[in-house]
């Protein structure tokens with residue numbers, strides 16, 4: 001109906017929305033990014049380390065898909081997780097403390113570089 005306050009995310013069918021892959025979606029930054037993308041009418045594929053944690057920390061939404069994605073597991077696995085329908089990847093990963101001195105580098109830079117046209121770092 002003309003002039004009715006229909007929210008942007010209700011205008012398009014879930015399957016017609018542009019999909020964004022968010023790595024590190026359970027983190028404090030990632031969660032906010034996911035919420036904002038859904039509110040703006042995007043579909044979101046949330047890449048997470050822990051599916052159970054994601055189910056409790058991300059709210060249910062028909063436009064939200066949750067997949068396991070460890071960005072340090074290599075490009076093949078990460079590409080499988082991202083899939084072929086994501087318009088962009090947003091990297092909101094942050095490393096966990098570990099003995100691996102390269103962990104911060106791996107977690108930040110393995111985030112889909114070279115796999116997608118648009119790669120955005122939080």
Ligand SMILES: NC(=O)c1ccc[n+]([C@@H]2O[C@H](COP(=O)([O-])OP(=O)(O)OC[C@H]3O[C@@H](n4cnc5c(N)ncnc54)[C@H](OP(=O)(O)O)[C@@H]3O)[C@@H](O)[C@H]2O)c1
Nearest residue numbers: 024025026027028029030049069070071072092093094122
């Ligand atoms: N531009 C800005 O203004 C701004 C502001 C704040 C933060 N940031 C950046 O955003 C990033 C995240 O910060 P944050 O404070 O949100 O950190 P955080 O709360 O610790 O979240 C980090 C996220 O990364 C996930 N993660 C860790 N290792 C991973 C791996 N190997 N593969 C996939 N996911 C992995 C964590 O999963 P688990 O929850 O399962 O551990 C968690 O979801 C950092 O790079 C930070 O510099 C930018």
